[in-house]
Amino acid sequence: MKKPPVRKKPRLAVFKFASCDGCQLSLLSCEDELLAVAGAVEIANFLEASRAVVKGPYDVTLVEGSITTPHDAERILEVRAQSKFLVTIGACATAGGIQALRNFGDVKEFTSLVYARPDYISTLATSTPIASHVKVDYELRGCPVSKANLLELLSSLLHGRRPNIREHSVCLECKKRGTVCVMVAHGTPCLGPVTHDGCGAICPAFHRGCYGCFGPQETANTSSLAAAWTRMGSTGEDLTRAFRTYNASAEPFRREGDAHARPG
Amino acid sequence: MAQSGRREPAPAGDICAHRRCTLGYSFRDATLIPHLALPHPGRTAVRMNATSGHHVLPVSRLGDLFSALRSAGWNLAGPRIRDGAIVYDELETAADLPAGWTDEQAPGKYGLKKRGDGALFGYVVGPHSWKKYLFPPTVRMWSATKTADGMEVEVPQPAAPPTAFIGVRACELAAIAVQDKVFLGSGFVDPVYKARRDNIFLVAVNCGQAGGTCFCSSMNTGPKARGGFDIALTEILEDGHRFLLESGSERGERLVALLAAPAASDADRSAADAAVARAVSMMGRTMETSGVKELLQRNYEHPRWDHVAARCLACTNCTMVCPTCFCSTVEDVPNLSLDRSDHVRTWDSCFTSDFSYIHGGSVRPSVKSRYRQWMVHKLSTWHDQFASSGCVGCGRCITWCPTGIDITEEVREIRASDGANT
Known part of the structure; x- marks a missing residue:
């Protein structure tokens, strides 16, 4: 990982592309730690928090959202040029987000059905992660990102160390919490075994299967999990729906979703 | 761990004088249980070479065992139903046990089912193990704080709430013995594990049945507990629901004496043997371990x-x-x-x-x-x-x-x- 800035108070900027703003809001949700964040960095550009904008360059840039328009495809190049250390935050920025479902359909057809004047719409055929357009220094997963991960990331950048963010499955967290496995004990299909931890295993604690908000874990054996789901009675359609959500375009999930999709 | 909340003024001499006793038994506590009989936390189990006879306790008196342990300062942890499984959690009374329930287990599958009788330990092991108490999933080892001329390191006293484990199976006693070697036996003693390990009371239960994925017979660890416990129970369901009691330590023996349970008859002993034999015959899996x-x-x-x-x-x-x-x-x-x-x-x-x-x-x-x-x-x-x-x-x-x-x-x-x- 690149060495972070040496300036005493690094300049932080937050930029938004195609997204719901939820990940940026995670930064504001830090509540107790918010003052410490504000004390540790100079917030130079963060429209959710302040109208005051300080021009770049920036030491640390957090980028939320995916690239879905020709205009944004240009704008991200400018953001990259202004940023020393660029971190993408959330499923949109790291995998294309829920809007990457367009990658499996026909955008022209969608716009013709949704908009009165589709000719006013200037959009790309796909939703793609930031890393498909510019070099990204670190990717923070999740829909939305976790507050704990975000703080750990900022802390690691301030220290100039590798972030302590592990890429294992959600199962490990379930077991540490003492949650009873919903898949084994209840027969509830769960994406936990192939999903990257970060949420702290929330859904299984409420008797729900994992939805895969943090995308694929480091070694996601999706085909084996799909076989287990099938033995539990899931159909190909169920599987495609499960793998095509917030991280539909993340490679292992895309491959598995495609494998069970009906042709055409 | 010191339980200062329990401490109350009492004349000297009425408080346990044991060097390691941190509970500060008051006069009132001491009247509930004869002082010398206290199998209370802070006293390390003394293993006995041979057990001094079996006793029998009717199911209606299992609560007395629980209250005796609680009055002596032990928190109780044991099997109870939560989220469709039998997990290990805090127990208040014997009524918290999964009475009349059993589990069905297969590769990748677990489910609970009604038994049709009132067995209190009529299931095998679930998703939890005692490891979570002795080797907690997350623990702060120390903290460092910056000072004007360097840093200050604070090491917290390892928390070790005195806990009686209720319903420890033979395979689990074997597992604790394995972790003892790992955490205590290598010359590098783990302080977190040791503090907790020193403050438990082990109530074992011999299995009266085996599950679909059990293979303790193959690993030579069960289904009957052969040692490493304070008390071992065998649940007998036929001809009167009762427990055969066996003590495995000095303090276990004191507790059994305190309960004033009658000596077991030959019939009790052979019924208990039959229960264990049933478990052996039901073993769901086998592993050939030679070589x-x-x-x-x-x-x-x-x-x-x-x-x-x-x-x-x-x-x-x-x-x-x-x-x-x-x-x-x-x-x-x-x-x-x-x-x-x-x-x-x-x-x-x-x-x-x-x-x-x-x-x-x-x-x-x-x-x-x-x-x-x-x-x-x-x-x-x-x-x-x-x-x-x-x-x-x-x-x-x-x-x-x-x-x-x-x-x-x-x-x-x-x-x-x-x-x-x-």
């Missing part, structure tokens, strides 16, 4: 490892539920103002890539190499390291594997084509 150490070590390139890797999710569930798996990692968690950092220990697993990460990358990048590492360690190299098997035959790794990988089947398949090469 397994060498078998695995000469089959590192066996094609079966690819077969298992295709199914393995590298999700870590087997290692988390395993009562002997002991791996952890440490993380430093600094605050944003960079003046304090917590050093935190947390459960880790050989199925993650971070686990074997050294400069330059992960030593075991493939899932195949991770499963092989886990299984060879558990059944083979564990013998070199700790002079025993790392597997106690509890079957948790089989039941709680979402894809139902069965360690007994993997051994069988490798043995069936010993020497095959990819």
Whole structure:
């Protein structure tokens, strides 16, 4: 990982592309730690928090959202040029987000059905992660990102160390919490075994299967999990729906979703 | 751990004078249980060579055992139903036990079912193990705070709430013995484990049935507890619901004496033997262990490892539920103002890539190499390291594997084509 800035108070900027703003809001949700964040960095550009904008360059840039328009495809190049250390935050920025479902359909057809004047719409055929357009220094997963991960990331950048963010499955967290496995004990299909931890295993604690908000874990054996789901009675359609959500375009999930999709 | 809340003024002499007693028994407590009979926390179990006879306790009096332990200062932890499974959690009374329930287990499958009788221990082991009490999933080891001329390190006293484990199965006693070797036996004593281990009272239960993934008979660890407990119970359901009581330590014997339970009859003893024999006959799985150490070590390139890797999710569930798996990692968690950092220990697993990460990358990048590492360690190299098997035959790794990988089947398949090469 690149060495972070040496300036005493690094300049932080937050930029938004195609997204719901939820990940940026995670930064504001830090509540107790918010003052410490504000004390540790100079917030130079963060429209959710302040109208005051300080021009770049920036030491640390957090980028939320995916690239879905020709205009944004240009704008991200400018953001990259202004940023020393660029971190993408959330499923949109790291995998294309829920809007990457367009990658499996026909955008022209969608716009013709949704908009009165589709000719006013200037959009790309796909939703793609930031890393498909510019070099990204670190990717923070999740829909939305976790507050704990975000703080750990900022802390690691301030220290100039590798972030302590592990890429294992959600199962490990379930077991540490003492949650009873919903898949084994209840027969509830769960994406936990192939999903990257970060949420702290929330859904299984409420008797729900994992939805895969943090995308694929480091070694996601999706085909084996799909076989287990099938033995539990899931159909190909169920599987495609499960793998095509917030991280539909993340490679292992895309491959598995495609494998069970009906042709055409 | 000091329980200052319980302490109340009492004349000297009425408070336990035992050097390690931290409870400060008051006069009132002492009147409930004769002082010398207190099997209370802080007194290490003294193992006995032979048990001094069996006693019998009707099911209606199991509550007396619970209250005696509670009055002596022990928190009770044991099996209870939560979220469709029998887990280990805090118990208040014997009424919290899963009366009339049993579990059904198969590879990747677990479910509860009504038994049709009032058995209190009519099931086997569930998703939890006692490991969570002795080797907690996350624990702060120390913290460092910046000072004007350096830093100050604060090491917290390891928390060790006095806990009586109720319903410890023979395989679980064996697992605790394995972890004792890991955490206490190597010359490097783990303070967190030791503090907790020194403050437990073990009430074992001999299994009267076995589950679909049980194979303790193969691993020679059960289903009857042979030692390492304070008291062992055998539940007898026929001709009067009752428990056969056996003490395995001096303090266990004192507790049995306190209960004034009558001596067991020959009929009680043979009914208890029959219960254990029933468990043996029901064993859901078997593992041929002869030569397994060498078998695995000469089959590192066996094609079966690819077969298992295709199914393995590298999700870590087997290692988390395993009562002997002991791996952890440490993380430093600094605050944003960079003046304090917590050093935190947390459960880790050989199925993650971070686990074997050294400069330059992960030593075991493939899932195949991770499963092989886990299984060879558990059944083979564990013998070199700790002079025993790392597997106690509890079957948790089989039941709680979402894809139902069965360690007994993997051994069988490798043995069936010993020497095959990819």
